[in-house]
């Protein structure tokens with residue numbers, strides 16, 4: 203195993219990283235808001251093409267908007283590495299782009315090490331991994347693998363009521379061709395996704411380790427709870443006359459925290475509330491709450507959600523409101539290929555850790571051996587502007603990814 207944090211590595215990482223820094227900044231929230239087919243996303247696609255072109259890689263946008271940069275001719279037995287370039291609203295710089303940048307730099311490093319791939323290699327950037335614009339996480343990989351209905355996807359709209367199909371056309375992608383890509387899937391032999399760690403499990407597993415290998419992704423899903431009451435005047439409506447949907451919505455927020463005490467390892471969050479009409483002197487007529495819940499298996503997560511919804515329903519009845527729940531997304535627990543993960547862990551001398559975050563590697567792992575490498579993030583902050591990884595750790599990530607790819611491509 204080699205490790206070199208040479209100035210050349212550092213400056214190459216820094217310059218590639220610097221080119222991304224100005225794209226898709228969110229001046230209101232801080233950090234980045236990079237969403238499918240928005241201006242930032244289109245600039246990121248140009249950046250990807252330029253970086254691939256600089257390395258002599260052929261770039262292709264597949265029918266689902268995922269970007270592929272090929273070293274060698276596309277074909278069977280392909281090894282792919284990458285991640286995504288989009289972000290959550292007001293997200294950090296590392297979640298996603300670190301994996302794409304690392305895969306591109308791994309091409310440089312493989313060449314520097316004199317590796318001549320015996321199989322095709324592709325750097326991939328999957329579309330709308332965060333579901334930040336149209337609500338479906340891992341959209342590009344789910345479309346490719348057939349895990350989501352393309353008709354449903356074509357009907358998705360963003361919060362400005364812009365349809366995904368129209369947004370796709372704007373980006374030069376024909377929405378009628380979106381859907382399962384069996385040919386591409388059949389070409390892929392292995393996928394490795396490097397990602398910034400999004401918690402503090404790596405630190406807990408081994409405070410000295412810069413990189414870890416992923417073992418599993420816990421089950422996770424999103425639900426939309428719509429509470430409807432009666433819009434009214436905040437000053438003149440007596441307490442006994444109110445049907446305020448914000449009360450059951452508040453119960454949802456509190457229940458999402460309360461149930462965790464009984465279920466170690468579970469997490470549930472209401473991170474988004476939308477009162478309608480949303481006036482300070484107005485009792486809302488309805489409130490939409492988005493619940494994110496994650497725990498062990500799909501059944502366990504469903505138990506968690508049932509408990510939260512029961513609490514909201516009880517409060518809605520007391521308040522004279524109605525509740526409608528819609529499941530927006532659900533992914534069952536994913537165990538990464540155990541042979542591959544153990545191999546990588548031994549090869550790299552890296553600890554193995556689970557994650558509570560969804561990833562394209564999790565979607566692909568239902569179809570081919572997939573693995574993840576996590577670069578440490580000691581604060582654990584992610585999906586927020588404060589997300590950070592030290593450059594030395596990022597470079598170690600590139601080196602470890604290169605080690606893995608050198609073995610896979612040999």
Ligand SMILES: [Zn+2]
Pocket residue numbers: 286297298331397
């Ligand atoms: Zn990510």
